[in-house]
Amino acid sequence: MSKHKLTQLKALEAESIHIIREVVAEFRNPVMLYSVGKDSSVLVHLARKAFYPAPLPFPLLHVDTGFKFKEMYDFRDAFCEEIGADLIVRRNEDAIGKGMNPKEFGVARCCGALKTSGLLDALEEGGYDAAFGGARRDEEKSRAKERVFSMRDEFGQWDPKSQRPELWSIYNGRIHDGESVRVFPISNWTEMDIWSYIRDEKIPIVPLYFAKERPMIERGAMLIPYYEENKDQYLEGEEPTMVMSRFRTLGCSPCTGAVRSDATNMDEIVIEAAASRRSERETRIIDHGSNSMEDKKKEGYF
């Protein structure tokens, strides 16, 4: 038996660092998509490990919808300042100016305008030929089929039927002008791995992930966080009540549900994640419309 062994988290870490370095070596102008969530926190941490003692060799790009939680903006600015990251924030100002919102226009249209178009415009504007994302294959069944290096055509779109075979740890980064690649270094991590790694490595995350008494709208089985400034986004008759709760994933505040929880620290979150019988994407309204994740990905959603 071999005397040198890596634990599974350290094996995943080594694989992710290898992928991140390959992209920086083979692409002209990479960028790391930064959504401020827990997976982004892990992704940025891995990138810092990959290039230590040098600073990050690429900027972080936050495609903002204007609907993120206030705690996310505060965390984003403090975190990027602390690690000395070059943060680029891009918003689809055109759609935001026209008052785009999920309640009036529907979740699919709102996501399409603020996230997908916002992202495609930002990537084109920056001339990036590679964009890192923190998507994981265990999140959703079309993501389970995506490669680590995911090719996009000139329009940023994904063709699931003609994906390049991906062999060993040899990644083919050759593209034609105008094409680009989305790269998912944490493809093989599960939600449980993410939480365990955040705990072990003491990675900072947005405080919304920890349980606290928070004002919530109870809509069916969902807990929707209540914010005074979003009150037009709630349905008639909906009133907030205080609920001990936390978030398993973070997206836009009108479309991200919370879960009832007493987990106030990382150890408790890891235990709760292990015992959970429901997937984290269940709290994301975007996944449950007629427009599936696969359709959104084909259009350019990451």
Place this chain on the structure above:
Amino acid sequence: MTKYNFELTKEIELLRLVTVGSVDDGKSTLIGRLLIDTKGAFEDQLMAVRKKKGTTQISSAAEIDLAMLTDGLSAEREQGITIDVAYRYFATPKRKFIMADCPGHEQYTRNMVTGSSTANAAIILIDARHGVLAQTKRHTHILGLLGIPHLIVAVNKMDLVDYDQGKFEAIREEMQAYCAKQGIKDLICTPMSALTGDMVTIRGDKMAWYEGNTLLETLESLSVLDDIDEKPFRMAVQLVNRPQTADLPDYRGFMGTIASGTVKVGDAISVVPSGLSSTVKEIVTFDGNLEEAFAPQSITLTLNDNIDISRGDMLVHTGESTSGEKLLSANVCWIGDEPLEKRKKYIIKHTTRQVKAVVDEVNFKRDIHSLEKEAASELAMNEIGQVTFKLQQPLNCDAYTENRGTGSFIVIDSFTNNTVGAGMVI
């Protein structure tokens, strides 16, 4: 319910698995069974694929449409077939498993190669009613070529042959004979019913004649690592780290993933192909410098001498170099739409180095039924053969059977940029 021991999460190992089989072998059912029984699928994901709308609790695999759980693409659901490799994750208190679920459809063999290349173990599904098929042999041959350390033959649907031991033994003998011809030694055969769970996660009471482990017991007990850390040290340089900051004006770190072996501070190191040498000054990581590092860690090395090293170079222990060859012979699985042809030019990516290559000779292709060599001038999609490439610059490779990391390469079509071949150095 499987208990997850949190203190152990730091200790558990990773086993990369691949499942292959022909259409209708019950692969989706087996995967669904493993996911349900190890709690690797969430309730809301199961409820979304339940057969009857009114069902409020899922307790057995029979209540859900398991193929719907794994066939993630709309084209797959429309055509009722699995097109692409899907990756699935589950864990037991002993191990975490990454499972590449590979389609059995003949035209999608390339995805099987994709899913298998990194696997430590393979599960080959066989329908007990139909026995060993041509497709089974093709897949087994590829798995053998790819050097998967452990092959597990899952003889499924035993419930449909009245749990007949004779049927199982016949299949086992045929597979053992086939594998022996190819030099595959580590073969485990298990009878099972993925539908009922017998011999998958539970023993059940129908196959008392079988004395081996259940599938899950086998997966938990296979050895994960080969002796990769005991092989010669190999690290292909991915990047040279030169921060050029005020604190680190002259710092030069060589970044890479250790493909095999170990490296210690003070070790004498040579650069391949230049032959320049130095000694290891530091093994740098974000978590502090190390005294020793081993495969497959991703590290940064600094050296005591200022020598020329760039991406694509390989660091080895002095005296343990590989020879650089301009003629490269390899077993090749062809996965491109256009056939591999003599005199055609390609790009080969080996570790972190890319070189131009031309096909010098197709030495032979392999008939996957008889395993006999056949003369050939090209390899079509899904064909396997031995090819000699002439390289623009020499590559320093090890034999694939000795070293998966430095013995493998991909063939890239220089016009389309697609990955068209998987190469294993002889």
